[in-house]
Each structure stands twice: as structure tokens, then as C-alpha cells.
Amino acid sequence: MRNFTSVHDVKSIKDLVKEGIKLKKNPLKYKSLGQDKTLVLLFFNPSLRTRLSTQKAALNLGMNVIVMNMTEGWNLEFEDGVTMNTDKAEHIKEAAKVISQYADIIGIRTFPSLTDKKKDYADFILNKFIEHSEVPIVSLESAIRHPLQSLADLVTMKELGKVKKPKVVLSWAPHPRALPQAVSNSFAEWVLNAGMDLTITHPKGYELSKAFTKGATIEYDQEKAFKGADFVYTKNWSSFKKYGKIASTDKNWMITKAKMDLTNNGKFMHCLPVRRNVVVAGDVLDSKYAAVINQANNRTYAAQAVLKNILESL
Amino acid sequence: MRNFTSVHDVKSIKDLVKEGIKLKKNPLKYKSLGQDKTLVLLFFNPSLRTRLSTQKAALNLGMNVIVMNMTEGWNLEFEDGVTMNTDKAEHIKEAAKVISQYADIIGIRTFPSLTDKKKDYADFILNKFIEHSEVPIVSLESAIRHPLQSLADLVTMKELGKVKKPKVVLSWAPHPRALPQAVSNSFAEWVLNAGMDLTITHPKGYELSKAFTKGATIEYDQEKAFKGADFVYTKNWSSFKKYGKIASTDKNWMITKAKMDLTNNGKFMHCLPVRRNVVVAGDVLDSKYAAVINQANNRTYAAQAVLKNILESL
């Protein structure tokens, strides 16, 4: 693997998931692999799980880690050919090449604008880094995908799954703010590419981009969708069509215990952070349904599987 | 030791102080003890000494350290049962469990509100972390205590003490801002639990909570208190009674060389940062009386003694 930005960078999803599960059993097995290699993590946006788990994963592989919030450096210009006389002091052409001098692998978190659909869906900033970097790039969540999260989710489903062909449901849920589609896009893409059945349920107006959901069943009746589900992956997202807007705030879409009872003793999944009693009733998170801590735990091994794969190809 | 949040978590103060002194002589002796263990340090508030010394202590023990300012993540909700539709994106129930997935020990700095006495004195935030964490918690200063500082202070008094039963004085001093009672509470609690004599001196209205000072002599005449003192521990604090308010700004309470001359060639102690010529005259800090740099130095070995103790119990 060169870069890790989506499921399309992965040769075999099955093998990568297996690798994650193996690393969880023996996290320090490859501690010499990353020796004297440096991972630089760049954050344009807040992060808790990604920040900690990716550091932990790199440490498990014996790597050095340097973390930098992009507010600690210079404002970057990403457009080509401009006259840089505004507040942006450094061009991505230099910045990406420069950071490559100090890093063996670069991780980047960059959220969408939610206003410029074209640029967001071109994954503009992430791809500018890839274009100008001289070392592999790992997405720590981009404008449209969160592949380390999705890989951790597949590891979690592999661990907790009771049937060979589980029914996977991705459900929209209400939220007071307009959020990216990244986690949902990415989850759908990974599940479908792994050959699993996926039902997506949301109010009308929240249809995700077909580029990510082709092959999924769209079901506008949430309760119908939940019936017999083995995994209920919940996430709020803003409208793709009316880009970045809140199309509905229907509180009836909150996940409740009654809804989880409709499932096949299914697991409640969420990437976190999650707003209790808005996205999901608190008692669901406190119940046996919840798999959210498992998911968070598996973030380490997902990141470790990816870093290991890249380190082996250096 | 499981958690380290107060003197009450310590089996033997004497042994822990001794451990600190021994570690100072040979800081790298237990460098293999912390190998492949990760300390995550979480800061809700500013820190210089604690930030650096705790990292140094962990490195001396061979641990990995991950530092996170809480502004780098998501605003946390600590109340149970609320509908999370405000600016708080993540509940402590999830956050503490999640961070536990990546840490072997978690350190937390969280200052008091100075407005909600009940919550502050319940050490609300620290205890919420303890309630939901799956790994040991070390206080890096909480709403009401600063136990790593107090332990370093006892190590310093052990090192510099010339008599078996020193006279220890805790003196209030003026300050332009309303400050927590944490350092003073904690110092009193440790000194008294260690069986030492403690005199506390302050203007009327600055009485500390009796829960921390039971057994101490309260002396409202500062000069009288200083007479024959072996250690003068100075600190400003805001009123406990009129909670979080400044009850007096009497500049006559500033520590001066003339006052130190009343002591038994005593040592001037302060946790730092300290405001020169407000809390204490600059010439005291520049004189042979001052033990503040020794105290700062001993922060490393206090933290190391605590981390060692916890690591041994993992």
C-alpha cells in the first residue's frame, strides 16, 4: 500500500481485517518494524480517538510520532497560480514537500467545508497533500471519508458477528449541527466493497452520494429497516443534495431501545463522539447492544494494520 | 495503588517519600518497568511544571507519553441523563472509557469553577473520570487537591529538614486574582497525615475547609506564626466560606525577608508560578531561604514514585 485514503487503496479487505484482529492479539509483535521511522500527524480539526489511537498504533510498531496541530504552523494556500498576498503564508507545494523531509509517513485530518461541494467531493486538500508529498499519506478523516474508522468498524463486525452474512443497517439520526457525510460514505463504501448486505435508512432528503452507496438498499421506514438487523450503524449527516444543509431534525429518528429490540439482538455502532438522548437514547449506549467501545478499541489495530502494511512497502 | 488523587490513596506516606528520594539518586533504575506502557496526560488547564515533570518522570520509567490539551478534542458533558443538544459533543461515559483503550494510566488536570462549591468539593470532574475510566487515574491537580505537588513538597522537606519534628507554617499571601484552594488543601492534608506539626496563618475570612486542616493550629498573626518556623509554605487562595471570592488583598501579608528572618533559618516554599513582589518579595526568592527550585525539581521524582507504584500494581 502507498497511501491509505479509501477502501480503493486496499488490495484485500478481508486480509486487512484479519491483520487487525491478529495485531489485537499481539500488538507488540512487529515492534521492530517501525524502528527509526517517523509518523507525522497533522490535524486541521479536533480529534480524540484518531489522535490517541494512531499514536498508540505507531508506538506499538516502534515508530517515532510527531503530532502537529496546523494552527501551530502557517496558514496554507492550496490553490495553484495565485498571488499569495492574503493571510496564507505558505503554499501546499512547499509545505507537503517540506514535511516529507522529516516524515516516513504523514497522517492528515481535514474536514469538509460543507459549502463547496465540488471541492469537498474532490477531496481537495487531502489530494493536494498526496500530489505534493514525497512520502505515503494516511487519511485521519478527510472531507468525504474516514477509512481508519471504517476499517475498525469492519474489524468490530468480524469480531462480534454471529452469522456469515449479517444484515447491516446504516441509520441517519438527528443532531443539532450540520455534520459531514464522511463517516457514512466511508462505512457504506467499505461494507459494500466487502460484499456485505447494506440497508441505509434516513428521512427523504438525506440520500448520500450514489458513488458510495451503489448496491445498498434504501429504506425510508426506519423501523422496517431495523427488523432483523445484526448491526445498526448510526450517524448523523447533513444533506448531500442541498449540500451541507440540515434537511430534517425529526427527533423520531433517534435510536431507542424499542428500536434496537426490533433487531436480531443487533449491535449498536457509532464512530463517536455521540450525543446522548439526541442521536441515541442513553440507555442504548449503557446496554448490551452497544459496541461503541469495541469500535474505539479497534481503532488502534486498524491504524496499526495500515501502518504495518505501508511500512512493509517502504 | 490504583488511583492517585489524594494522600488517602497512599498506603505509607513515609515509604512514598523515601521512594522519591531514592529515585532522585538513580532516576533510570526502573527504566524497563514502564516499557510499552502508555501514559496519557489530559490538560483542561494551563501547566508548566506538571506538564514537563510528569512527562520526564514517565520517560525515566521507560513509558510512552501522549499529551493532549482538551481543547484539541471535543467539549465534554459530565452530567448524567441530559439531552446533549448544546455545545458538548461527547459524554464523559464514552470519553473516559475510550481514552482507557489507549492508555495504561491517565493523568488529568482539571481546575475548580470557583463558583459551584458543591461540585468543586465533590471533585466532580476528576471523579467522573475515575467512575468511567478502566485504567488508573492520576490527578495532575484537581478542583481541590494537588497531590503530586504535595508529595514533592514532602520530599523537599525531608531533604532539607534539619530537625526531626520541624515547625511547618502554611501562610496565605496576597494575589490580584481569585485562586483555587487546591494546593493549600492538599499541602495541609499531606503534612497533617504525615504526622507533622502545622500552623496555618491567614487573614480572617480565609479559613480553609476543616476537612483538610483538622489538627492544624490556626494563627491570625502572621509574624507570630513565622517565629521559629523551619518551613514557610506560601500560597494565595480565595475564600472557602464566601466561595471563590477575594476576602482581603492586604499587601502586608506579602512574604518579606524581614519575616523570613523571624524563622528558624527556615525555608521559603511555593508551588510556583509565583508573582514576585506581590506574593513574595523578590529578594526572598533570590536568597538562601528559597527552596522553590528544589520543589520543582522534586516534582519529577514525586511523579515517578507514583507512576512506579501504579505500574507495579498493573
Next chain:
Amino acid sequence: MRNFTSVHDVKSIKDLVKEGIKLKKNPLKYKSLGQDKTLVLLFFNPSLRTRLSTQKAALNLGMNVIVMNMTEGWNLEFEDGVTMNTDKAEHIKEAAKVISQYADIIGIRTFPSLTDKKKDYADFILNKFIEHSEVPIVSLESAIRHPLQSLADLVTMKELGKVKKPKVVLSWAPHPRALPQAVSNSFAEWVLNAGMDLTITHPKGYELSKAFTKGATIEYDQEKAFKGADFVYTKNWSSFKKYGKIASTDKNWMITKAKMDLTNNGKFMHCLPVRRNVVVAGDVLDSKYAAVINQANNRTYAAQAVLKNILESL
């Protein structure tokens, strides 16, 4: 070497440059030299290259690194004898001594005020740290010098130079903001002390302090200056005379390909970050003329040569 704040701290420039070149060929050769030694990096100002390259250099030497943005601690007072009743909570006298307890070497970045010429040119803050620190201090760019950058620049010129006595030109270039003179001062000082020929070109009113440029040729005609140049070092700076002011914003001083064509197939150098199409035409940076990425790369080995030198003297 005790401290590293200017070329005057260097015994032999030639040997230090050679050391940088040797370390580049074998960066991990001295990995045991820094074992159990701690480098504390303190940032009062933004940093990308210095932040990352100095960490990388220290890791290559096996050191522990602790990074701290000064906003994470307490506001520092640098004036002696003042009554500290403003927003400054800690005095440099304590702060520098305290940090020395946890560090074997301290690195500091502190930019000039650009308003108080006297203090800036006394390198007031850096020298206060040196005065009160108990361990060696490395400048990560001070009010008036950027010696790690200058050393990297000399390493770069040594690597890319084709003649024994190259013609080195330092050219002012336009910029929308008033910038420090530090990089230019430092470059001039190092080049001249290394015995190289230096021509400085800038609009009238941008004369640098003679303390740094004695021995250089001043040429107000930029094109004339460029003729036959082997290295064109470009940088904006604000006026030294009308201190910190923008004396000219003449766009004709931007570096273009046509100007570079006047050189002896010279190298375009800049410390970065650089504003494209303001300081220099984008096509120069994208051409064979540009040496800016080499310079950035050599920052690691310059820092490593300095740290190695200091570690050997501890």
C-alpha cells in the same frame, strides 16, 4: 559548545558544516549519544520546519523530546524588580530554572516585537533565558537571528556549490506584512564569518544593521547584483532604520525567472514559508533553480550537528 544562538558560538564553521553533511549520510550513527537526554522545545511563535526538523534531529540522536507551546503554560514576566500584579503569572527567573530541572537542552523560538528596537536587538527574551537557565539553550529563531536556518543554508551551499568562492547574493523581496530581520541578519553573519563574498541588494531604506553586514557589498540595483550569482538568497524584511516599518512594497523586486537567468545558473534559496508570486514567481520555485527543499531537508542535519556538539560537551 554551551549555547547555540549565533555564529559566534561556533568554534569552526567549516567543521560544523562538514558535520552536518556527514550526519546526512548516516543520521543514526550517534543514536546512543542522546539516550536518556531530554530536549525541551519552547515555542512563543508559529513554526513548521523548525518544530519538525529539530524533533527529528533529536530523535536521530536517540533523545527524548518534549514540545511545549508557551500558550499552554503561564504568561512570563521578563523585567527585573517589577511588582507582578498584571497578567504575567511567572517570572523568567523561576521559569528558566524550573524548565532546566526537566531538560538537558532547551530550544526556544521567540520572535521580535518589531516595535522596541533596543530590546529586540539586545535579544532580550533569549538572553533572559540564557541568564537564568541551568542547561544549554539553542535558539530556534530569536528576535534577530535564526542560526539553525543559517547553518542549514551553509550546508546547502556546500552541497550544491560548484566553485570554491561562490558569489552569494542576499536579496530583499516584497511582502504584504512587516517581517523580522532575523533570517537576513543571521544569513549575512554566517556567510561573512565563513569568509564568503556577499552582496546584499534591497531598495533604499532597507539597510540591515551594520553589526551583521560588515564586509558585504551593498548594491541597490537588483539586476546588477544578480549577475553571475551562484546563490540568490531571498527574504523580505522590514526596515531596521524606521524600525519594523514597511519602507517599500515595490513589486518589481519580486524574484522572477528572468532575474534568475542573469545568474551563473545560480540557486534560488529561501528559508520558507514563502509567498508565491509575491516574494518569488511560482515558476522559479518549480524550476531547477530552486534549492528550498534541500534547505528544508538540511534543517534536520544542521540541528543534529548542533545538538551532537552540545551533547558531547555535557
